[in-house]
Amino acid sequence: MKRKFSALSIVAPNAMRIAQGTKTLEVRSWQPEHLPLKDLLIVENKTFLNHTGAEELGVAVALVDVESVRIWQPDEVEAACARYWAAGYFAWQLSHVRPIKNQVEVPAKRKIYLIEMDHA
Structure with missing residues (x-):
């Protein structure tokens, strides 16, 4: 059964770090339009x-x-798996991480976009 998901593309290896639970913050220069973002x-x-x-x-x-999304702080570099801190970015707090066991190829696009795929 197909389902629509909001999606966010992240450059390797950081998406896998999220799936593994080592990266708990995603840092972006922009904020999502609506919170919370579930699934x-x-x-x-x-x-x-x-x-x-x-x-x-x-x-x-x-x-x-x-x-939640907040201003990224200098002491959050490790949680973001970043190499350095820079002012003016937002920290997206990631929770309830559910790795996908049967990973499938899907489009990677900018910002938040919609994907239709079989239930993850």
């Missing part, structure tokens, strides 16, 4: 999608919930 599909892809309309093939690796 957000995390898609791992290989390159940064830097321009409008950019798309490549990725792999669905986990479902997560985003309950």
